[in-house]
Amino acid sequence: MTQDELKTLVGQAALQYVTPDTVVGVGTGSTVDKFIDALAASGIRIAGAVSSSSRSTERMKALGIPVLDAAEVDALQVYIDGADEIDGRGYMVKGGGAALTREKIVADLARTFVCIADESKLVDALGKFPLPVEVIPMAAAQIARRFHAMGAEATLRAGCVTDNGCHILDVKGLRITDPAAFEADVNQWPGVVTVGVFARNKASVCLLGTGQGVRTLTF
Numbered sequence: 001m002t003q004d005e006l007k008t009l010v011g012q013a014a015l016q017y018v019t020p021d022t023v024v025g026v027g028t029g030s031t032v033d034k035f036i037d038a039l040a041a042s043g044i045r046i047a048g049a050v051s052s053s054s055r056s057t058e059r060m061k062a063l064g065i066p067v068l069d070a071a072e073v074d075a076l077q078v079y080i081d082g083a084d085e086i087d088g089r090g091y092m093v094k095g096g097g098a099a100l101t102r103e104k105i106v107a108d109l110a111r112t113f114v115c116i117a118d119e120s121k122l123v124d125a126l127g128k129f130p131l132p133v134e135v136i137p138m139a140a141a142q143i144a145r146r147f148h149a150m151g152a153e154a155t156l157r158a159g160c161v162t163d164n165g166c167h168i169l170d171v172k173g174l175r176i177t178d179p180a181a182f183e184a185d186v187n188q189w190p191g192v193v194t195v196g197v198f199a200r201n202k203a204s205v206c207l208l209g210t211g212q213g214v215r216t217l218t219f
């Protein structure tokens with residue numbers, strides 16, 4: 001199966017976590033696009049979706065899925081999103097689509113985070129995929145120097161302005177063995193909006209697309 005077919009498979013599989021007439025949290029990315037398409041085609045009526053990006057909002061609206069503001073809900077049963085990397089404990093790196101801050105906000109509203117990913121995303125330790133960090137533009141060079149001092153290399157993502165009007169640094173050369181401590185530390189650096197390590201808001205379940213079908217990992 002191609003990577004695209006694996007994404008379609010897990011996007012479809014995620015429908016089992018959607019309860020009719022509830023509000024669903026929806027992430028961002030090419031795998032989530034497959035989930036949105038599957039949801040629209042399924043005929044399952046939901047009360048609405050809280051979206052993590054303008055990209056997902058536009059796609060859902062075009063398909064007739066009602067989109068609600070995060071401020072309109074107190075809690076969500078489920079948040080469905082992809083990942084750039086996920087380890088065997090459910091910790092993730094996210095932000096390849098530059099939507100990490102809103103993704104973390106919506107994930108934080110949800111009781112269950114369902115990660116949908118193809119098998120190439122499963123790693124032993126986070127850090128193979130360059131770590132996205134959303135930063136206030138004024139602080140980008142300063143934050144890049146801090147990563148450099150840790151032996152890593154941070155590059156400004158060219159031409160990228162997030163939905164929040166900020167920039168993204170992509171950081172190579174990290175091996176993140178303690179994701180919770182790393183997330184807590186980097187999130188406190190002045191000028192960091194959000195670091196793309198999802199530890200506090202890690203996955204509860206991962207639906208992993210493999211050549212043999214969907215493998216369900218629970219954490």
Ligand SMILES: O=C(CO)[C@H](O)[C@H](O)COP(=O)(O)O
Nearest residue numbers: 029030031082095096097099
């Ligand atoms: O974090 C994300 C967007 O900010 C995505 O979930 C992540 O980049 C995976 O995307 P894709 O499903 O296209 O591989």
